[in-house]
Amino acid sequence: MIEISPRFFRHSPSLLARTAFFVMLSLLLMALDSRSKYLGGVREIFSVIVYPLQKLAHMPMAMYDATSELFQHGEIAEENARLKQQHLVDKGQLLRLRALEAENTQLRKLLNTTQRIENKATVAEILRVPHDPFNRKVLLDKGSMAGIESGQVVVDDMGVVGQVTRNYPLASEVTLLTDRDHSVPVQVVRNGLRSIISGTGREGVLELRYMAINTDIQEGDVLVTSGIDGIYPAGLPVAAVSQIERNPNYIFARIICTPASGVNQNRQLLILSTRAPRTGTPAEATKTKPRPQEARRQ
Template identity: 40%
Template sequence: MLLCAILAFVLMFAEHRFSRMEEVRAQLTTVVAPIQWLVSVPSDVLTWGALALSEQRELVEENRRLREQLLTLSHRVQRMASLTADNVRLRELLNAAPQDEMHYITAELLSLDSDPFTHQMVIDRGRRDGAYVGQPVMDASGVVGQVTAVSAYSSRVLTLADASHALPVQVNRNGLRFIVQGTGRYNSLDVRHVPNTADIREGDLLVSSGLAGRFPAGYPVAKVTGVEHDPGQPFASVTAEPVAQLQRSRHFLLLFPPPSVQPEAGDRLWDETFSITEPPEELIR
C-alpha cells in the first residue's frame, strides 16, 4: 500500500512537471478501459435483469387488467345488445319513431383559461369543422360543458364547474328533474331547489334531461355526493360531483344533436286531438 501511494505521488508530480505525461495517461486509459468494462459487467447485468423482471411484471399486471376490462366491456356490449333489441321491440309496439344516431367530431385541448375565477378551455375545433355556439361537449365519462365562442380554427368551452353554468338534469333512478349549477370548483356542483321531500339520495346518477333543447337527453352529468335536510328550510342542500374528468381530460367529443321537431298547428296530430276534445254537434245545438 505504501508502494502504491509513493508511485501515485510520483506520477502526479511527473504529470505536473512534464507535459509528455498527458500522452502517457491517454495510453494508460486505453489499456485500462477493457478492465473497467469487465469490472462493470456484473453490475450492468444485474441492473438489466432487475429492470427486465420489473417491466415483465408490469406487463403481466397490465395484461391482466386489460383482460378483465375486456371481459367487463364484452359483458356490457352483450347487455347493451339485448337492451337495444328490447328497446326496438317496445318502440315497435308503441309505434314510436326510432331515435336518430348522434353525430360527433373529436377535439383536443389547446389551452386552459389563466383566470382562476373562470373555468374555460380552448379546443382545436372551430367554425371550419362545424362547431357552433351552444354545442355540447363531452369526454369519455360524461358532459364537460358547452361551446361559448367559435373562431375559424378553435373554440372556447365553458365547463360545468364554472359558476355561471347551469344545466337541467334528471335523476336516472326515478326521473325527478332539477337544475345543476357550477360552484367554481372542479369537484363540486350544486343541485338547486331540491324540495325536502324529494326522493334523491347520495350516489344517484344525474343525467341530462334534454329540456333546455341544448344538451341531448340521457348523458351522464354528475353523481350526488351529499344530501342535507334542514327542517326549517323548504329546500334541501344537495351537492354533486361531475362525472367528466374536467381536470385530466385532453380529448373531447363535440356532439351534433338532431334538431327537435315541434308539431305545427296544421299537423294531423293536432287536428285529431282537437277533434277529440271538440263537443259533438248535437250538444252545440
C-alpha cells in the first residue's frame, strides 16, 4: 500500500519566495553591517577562508604572466636600453636647438641695438664671471687685438651693462654697473633731472645718492645716460626707480633702482667705440678740399 504524503510537504518554496527571502536576508545583513561592527570578524574569517581559493583562481594567469615575462625579458630590456639612449640623444639635440634659438634671438636684438646706436659697436661674448663677492665684473672674449680699449661702454639689447676697465690682447674685463666703485651720470626721462647712479655691490641693485627728500622723482621713473661725462653716449637706458624712502630725519632720500640690462641672462654683449664715427671717407674729403691754385683764384 502506497502512502501518500500531504500536499504541503510535496512541493518546496517557489523561486519568487526564495528570492524574496534571500533579498530580505541580504538587506538585513547590510543594515546590521552598516550600523554595528559585529560582522567585521565574520568578514575577516570568510576572507581568510576564501583567500586560498582566490590564489588558486589567479594561479593560471600568474603562471602565464611569469612565462611571458621570462621569454620577453631579454627583448624588452634591449628595447628599453635603446629607447633610453635615443631619448638622451634627442634631449641633447633639443637643448642645443633651444640654446641656438636663444642665441640667435639675442644676436638679432643686438643687431637692432647696433642700428640705433651711432657709435661703432663690437659684438663680444662673456667668457667668465669671476666669483668675487666684492667686485662685479665679467670677462669678454675681445681684447686689444680686436681694437678694444679701456673706458669703452658695454651694453646689451636692454641697456648699459658696464664699462671696460682692463683689456688684454685676447680678452677684456668689464666692471658692471652694480659694482660698488662704479658710477654713471644719468638723467630722468620724465623731467630731465640729472644725477649720478652708483652700484651697491649687490646684484640687481643700484642707488641714486645725495638726492634731497623733496626731489621730484617717482617710483617707475626711467633713467638714461645723460652724456655729460663724455664717456657714455646720451640716451642709453640705465635703470628704473623701484623704491623711494623719504625720512624727515635725514636730508637725503634713499632711492633704489633696478638695472635695465640683463647681464645674467645674455652671453653676447656690445662694446661701443669711444671715437665718434666719421661722416665721410678720405676720398670724399680729398674731393671737397680745394687745391692751392683754386684757393688763390677764389
